[in-house]
Amino acid sequence: xxxxxxxxxxxxxxxxxxxxxxxxxxxxxxxxxxxxxxxxxxxxxxxxxxxxxxxxxxxxxxxxxxxxxxxxxxxxxxxxxxxxxxxxxxxxxxxxxxxxxxxxxxxxxxxx
Amino acid sequence: xxxxxxxxxxxxxxxxxxxxxxxxxxxxxxxxxxxxxxxxxxxxxxxxxxxxxxxxxxxxxxxxxxxxxxxxxxxxxxxxxxxxxxxxxxxxxxxxxxxxxxxxxxxxxxxxxx
Numbered sequence: 001x002x003x004x005x006x007x008x009x010x011x012x013x014x015x016x017x018x019x020x021x022x023x024x025x026x027x028x029x030x031x032x033x034x035x036x037x038x039x040x041x042x043x044x045x046x047x048x049x050x051x052x053x054x055x056x057x058x059x060x061x062x063x064x065x066x067x068x069x070x071x072x073x074x075x076x077x078x079x080x081x082x083x084x085x086x087x088x089x090x091x092x093x094x095x096x097x098x099x100x101x102x103x104x105x106x107x108x109x110x111x112x
Numbered sequence: 113x114x115x116x117x118x119x120x121x122x123x124x125x126x127x128x129x130x131x132x133x134x135x136x137x138x139x140x141x142x143x144x145x146x147x148x149x150x151x152x153x154x155x156x157x158x159x160x161x162x163x164x165x166x167x168x169x170x171x172x173x174x175x176x177x178x179x180x181x182x183x184x185x186x187x188x189x190x191x192x193x194x195x196x197x198x199x200x201x202x203x204x205x206x207x208x209x210x211x212x213x214x215x216x217x218x219x220x221x222x223x224x225x226x
Contacts, residue, residue: 006154034214043116043203043217044155089154098168099145100215104154 003027004092006103013110019077021106023090028071030092034100035064035075038087047088048075080110114138116218118204124224125194133189133221137206144187145215146179147203155203161187194225 006023013019025033034049050057050064050073057064063076077084090103117136125131137144146158157171161181172178176194181187191198201222205215 036217041219043205043219045217046214049214098160098162099157099171102155102157107152 003101004090004103006090006106008106009104010107011109013080013108015080015082015110015112017080017110019075019080019084019108019110021075021088021090021108022072023074023092023103024070024072025092025101026071027092027094029096030094030101032093033064033066033073034091034093035062036089036091036102038089038105044089077108080108082110082112084108085110116204116206116216118202118218118221120221121219122222122224124226126226127196128193130190130192131194131223133191133202133223135187135189135204135206135218137185137187137204138216139185140208141206141216142184142209143207143213144181145205145207146187146189147205148173149201149203149220151200158189158202191223194223196225199223199225 004025035047036044037047038044048059048062048064050066052068055066061078066073088106091100093100119134144161147155149155159179160168163184164181176192179189201220203217203220205217207213207215
């Protein structure tokens with residue numbers, strides 16, 4: 001059973017637009033939800049993370065929205081820039097887990 | 113400071129050969145993870161170390177795969193009798209401790225099995 005489901009698989013957004021990537025999780029014991037950004041040829045890097053005690057977290061142009069009852073969380077990239085073009089992964093973890101469960105990734109292309 | 117380093121960055125080998133991939137985590141990080149990423153795919157968990165012990169080996173795809181960690185630092189992932197389906201990028205990540213801390217990823221080793 002896939003613990004974290006991510007959509008869409010790919011996304012094309014015009015410069016200045018809003019990019020939205022969605023994830024849904026299965027296990028209510030998860031309590032840490034990070035987003036990672038990966039450029040070609042590089043390892044993923046943490047972008048922003050949220051815990052279930054808040055419904056939203058914002059860092060610059062990046063915002064996580066969290067819906068505990070729906071078991072969903074999403075990444076919003078405001079004023080998307082060509083430099084944001086990368087693959088984005090959501091993940092989930094918790095105290096009772098040894099590992100992070102990653103979504104399948106979303107390849108974002110921001111057109112100039 | 114220095115991040116997670118992995119070597120080699122690229123490895124081309126022939127089917128049936130053994131390979132060793134190395135990971136040097138950030139100094140002081142007790143948790144270490146290995147992942148596999150096939151072309152255009154997500155991250156597949158392989159194994160997790162806490163110190164030198166591996167509480168979770170559940171992601172190792174077969175008994176051809178093994179990993180060890182010595183001195184609570186360097187880790188080696190060994191693939192015996194490589195197969196073409198082993199071709200992928202192998203990523204290592206380290207974390208200050210197990211609980212919900214940021215994982216710092218290395219640049220990966222791209223393995224190609226001919």
